[in-house]
Amino acid sequence: MKRFLCILLSASLLLCPVLTGCGDKKEDTSESAGAEALTPQDSDTMHLNMLFTLIGTPDVGVTELLGDGIDQKYRADGSLKMRTFDGTACGVDITFDVCYDELGDVSSVDVDFPSSVSEEQLSATVTELTGRKPSKDGKWQAETAIISLAKADGYMCMTLEPFSAEPDSDDPVQY
Numbered sequence: 001m002k003r004f005l006c007i008l009l010s011a012s013l014l015l016c017p018v019l020t021g022c023g024d025k026k027e028d029t030s031e032s033a034g035a036e037a038l039t040p041q042d043s044d045t046m047h048l049n050m051l052f053t054l055i056g057t058p059d060v061g062v063t064e065l066l067g068d069g070i071d072q073k074y075r076a077d078g079s080l081k082m083r084t085f086d087g088t089a090c091g092v093d094i095t096f097d098v099c100y101d102e103l104g105d106v107s108s109v110d111v112d113f114p115s116s117v118s119e120e121q122l123s124a125t126v127t128e129l130t131g132r133k134p135s136k137d138g139k140w141q142a143e144t145a146i147i148s149l150a151k152a153d154g155y156m157c158m159t160l161e162p163f164s165a166e167p168d169s170d171d172p173v174q175y
Contacts (some may be wrong), residue, residue, distance in 0.1 A: 017115055035120030037128040048089050048129055054098060054106045055144045056161045059083075059171075062106060069098070080104065090125065092117055108161040109145075111114030122149055122156050 040047065054062060061078055069083035083098045094111055102106040113122060126149070127133055130142045140147040145160040 012035075018044075035124045037124040038092070038117065038121055041088070041091035048111070048125070050113065050144050051096065051109050051160055052142055054109055055160060057106045059100060059104045067068060075102075107162065111158040111160070113156045113158065115154050115156070117156055119149060119156060120153060122158060126158065 050065075062083065066083075066085055071084040071086045072080060073082040075081045079102060081103050082100065085096050085098065087094050087096065089111075093113055094113055096109055096111040098106055099108045100111070123134070126140050126147050130140045130147065132142075133139050133141055138148065141163060144163060147162045148159050148161075150157045150159065
């Protein structure tokens with residue numbers, strides 16, 4: 001049932017014509033981040049907030065929403081490791097990799113933006129998208145993901161990794 005709800009939520013966000021925040025606004029983000037955030041365009045095939053919902057989704061949900069992608073990589077045991085997709089988000093062409101854990105669920109999403117998108121623009125975009133400013137370690141916390149940015153040769157990479165508000169059961173409880 002949880003997987004069905006995740007797939008249903010993903011589908012509804014994919015069809016959503018506007019880019020919305022991914023959580024409750026925890027801080028005032030009205031201050032200028034130094035650069036204007038990227039904005040969704042009519043020509044967009046991908047809404048960035050939809051990628052947040054992919055975290056933890058089984059592969060069948062990803063293929064129903066996005067297809068097989070332009071490339072797939074497999075582990076030695078034959079299980080799917082990663083699918084690569086092309087799209088357009090905020091008016092720019094992007095490539096994103098959906099990475100899977102050993103159970104076949106999405107473990108992370110790496111979104112590659114072209115070098116024409118500055119780190120400041122992408123930072124402002126993520127701040128607007130999440131409704132939060134980055135923490136001291138330079139990462140944003142959304143409802144379902146931790147977002148980080150990194151520079152690479154010729155592009156900017158935005159990485160989404162799982163976030164859970166529930167403490168690990170193996171961790172000792174601190175009082």
